[in-house]
Amino acid sequence: MAQANTPQARLHRMVMPGHVCPYGLKSRWLLRRKGYEVDDRWLTTRAQTDAFKLEHGVETTPQTFIDGRRIGGYDDLRRHFGLKVRTKDQTSYVPVVAVFAVAALLAVASLWPALPAIALAERFIAIGMCLLAMLKLQDVEQFSSMFLNYDLLGRRFVPYAYFYPFAELAAGVLMLAGVLHVLSVPLALFTGSVGAVSVFKAVYVEKRELRCACVGGGSQVPLGFVSLTENLMMLAMGLWMGWRYLLPAL
Template sequence: MSKTATLYRMVTAEHICPFGIKSKALLERQGFEVKDNHLTNSKQTEAFKKQHDVKTTPQTFIDGKRIGGYEQLLEYFDKTKPEDRFAAAYRPVIAIFVIALFMAWAINWTTGTALLSIASVEKFVAISMTLLALQKLQDVEAFTNQFLGYDLLAQRWVRYAYIYPFAEAYAGIGMLAGISAFIVAPVALLIGTVGAVSVFKAVYIDKRELKCACVGGNSEVPLGFVSLTENLFMIAAGCWMLFQALS
């Protein structure tokens, strides 16, 4: 005997509720035949909410019992898990580094360069810097608000907080483009060294608990290892570029 569920969700010319689509897909994955009712205008939606004394849609009914919206449906099927705040905070950083690695390998693959090589490391660092800069540039004001909490140079010269993400992007793109080390490496060395000293002082000397601006403003990543790694990347990249140019 097939299981049936009744779903009411907004489907209008202006808006298709994403949670309604998710609810329908979840019910179907659980083996339910879904009676999919569309609320096609605001009048229908408001009448439905008033009739069932609910504040939101979608709403799912199983065996005549109202289950609720998408979140309640997840709970009904025991699909919810306690949020791992640590994992949630570090997810953007992990994604950036993984994507940077695969992009570096992709470039080497197309050029016939060995995947496990110094060239892969160079491209990985350059792409990582560029992607991290991109995160900061999405909301420069939010980035500066966090960055000013610990960066020593920015605290003395506020303009530096606004320059930093552009400088990081310049260094990363400059490395990828093969621009002269003498005009790219100093930038990487400057922002990397100042950043590393600032993070080390804030975290390991002053013992302050701050949020890292490495993946942009409003980040939940704790200041420490990730930001220090970002800055050490830049220092290493700057040193390596100069070494190659001088050798």
């Protein structure tokens, strides 16, 4: 039995044999975290769900009621508690931060416990290139469409938009392995320089507001400093590897 001072909430959510609404689970968890005693009411059939929607004039479930007042779905519940709700078109740097954080951890783990500074920087950039390429390769078609919004070479030669993630992956893998510098260095130099010029022109010269394809075609990362940094890192890695491994051989 609920305590007298415990706030009460009623939650209507879909719980069917083939589907348990994830937003219903999130709503129940959030209510309990906020200290509410939840009257958890299941909608177990499609007919029951449709009847509930018709009765309350809503289009979606779950629906939360607090003190007899309908709060709404999961996003509405978050707003009710003063929590942030991400909009569909809201930009975010989280995907890029996640990539570089994982790249840094992998670089440290691969060299632990020595952690020589130069080797650590090399591995961080090489692993970062591999991870970014992997995200692009999840859907090359979608990536290429977003990439063509700003890449100067891709606009003139469309196949380059499909080639780019493979080139980035090849350069990253070869640099990580420390082999075939004669191939990895030109790839990094070429793709990095073209990318840097393209991003700089689109963002800082033309002042265009675009989404970056750096973490795949479906990202909400804004084109700008982060995108430029990715290309400058590739360019710097190419220059460093070329100076370190190719020039002494000439």
